[in-house]
Amino acid sequence: MANPETLRAPVPAERMSRVKESPSSRVADRVREFRAAGRKVLPLTIGEPDFDTPDHVKEAAVAAIRAGETKYTSANGTPELQRAVTARLRRKTGQTYAPGEICVGGGAKQLIFLAFMATLDEGDEVVVPAPYWVSYPDMVTVNGGLPVVVPATADEGYKLTPERLRDALTDRTKWVVLNTPNNPTGAVYSEAELRALTDVVRDHPHVCVLCDEIYDEINYGARPVPSAVTVAPDLKERIFLVNGVSKAYAMTGWRIGYGAGPARLCAAVGTLQSQSSSCPSSVSQAAAVAALDGGREFVDRTVAVYTERRDLLVAGLAAIDGLRPTVPEGGFYVWVDASALLGSTTPSGKRVATDADLAEHFLDTSGVVVITGDSYGAPGHFRASFALSSEIIREAVAGLARSVESLRR
């Protein structure tokens, strides 16, 4: 009989104490639990397009399967996808990237993770403006780095200012993360704002910029969304652009992202990929080529729909006393200041002290689920998605209005 002493499960490594499950995944599980219990939920938490992947993309994947494109590819992607990415980046930024300056991975998320893994030594600092996408700080800490969270206020349009950036930089700073359009606030950096930030970076030769542009096609202003590399092409060697097909082409489950930047970094990312997943899915890569080469019809059509939903949600939230929504310039989320409701009391006499208390009250009283501001490093807020039908948005707004009205302030 086996000795029970030898049957112990592996003990998680110390580094696991530095990472937690993504709040978005946790909330998605919560929504599933509520539904399983037969309760109606209105999930304003959705972080992916509710549209189906375009048909021509699906057809390209089927054709790839039929043609036997079902083997390992090179770690940093097929030549076809590298070409399609290069062409897209040339259209967007005017810059020409050589094949060695492109890497392809299982989503923008994996590429950001691998870029930190490839570059951070213990104690290296990464400037992360808040409100931030939930994953950046954990990705930094699990890879031995130190996130330096720099708040960006409503008055600053929730954007990092050059002054705050300058104050945050130290000898240990390796990266500054810029996410434009931003999740959760929808803020988009203008060319002038990017120029002011890259001017600061230029003075600090040891600092690089990681630009997460995953929402760049979903924007409600000037096209294309300005990119740091466009305003500061001389810093191309120190800028890592990250993007992918998930959001623009409703392809979240296909898991293809791409990065562009210094050849040494792309090679390091490829090495890590070769020792972990080998390469991204060959079939998904063929689909991504069709998406990137396929013209603007899908993007233009879906952005028109998002625009209507955005206006509907913003107007609905703005009409609720106690909520202050920001009109997003990109992405499909509305960032809402709910600080006026903290300190209020629910009908059952419970004090609403935190974002979590408020979210719980919304869920209990109207079935509306939101993601709390503290998850994004900005308590007193919540994020509401509009990657949902107008009917659901209307219902959720009516529910939130009832929930807020029932609070004693």
Ligand SMILES: Cc1ncc(COP(=O)(O)O)c(C=O)c1O
């Ligand atoms: C800001 C931001 N970056 C990256 C990602 C990940 O995208 P992908 O599906 O390409 O991994 C997300 C997804 O929610 C995101 O919001």
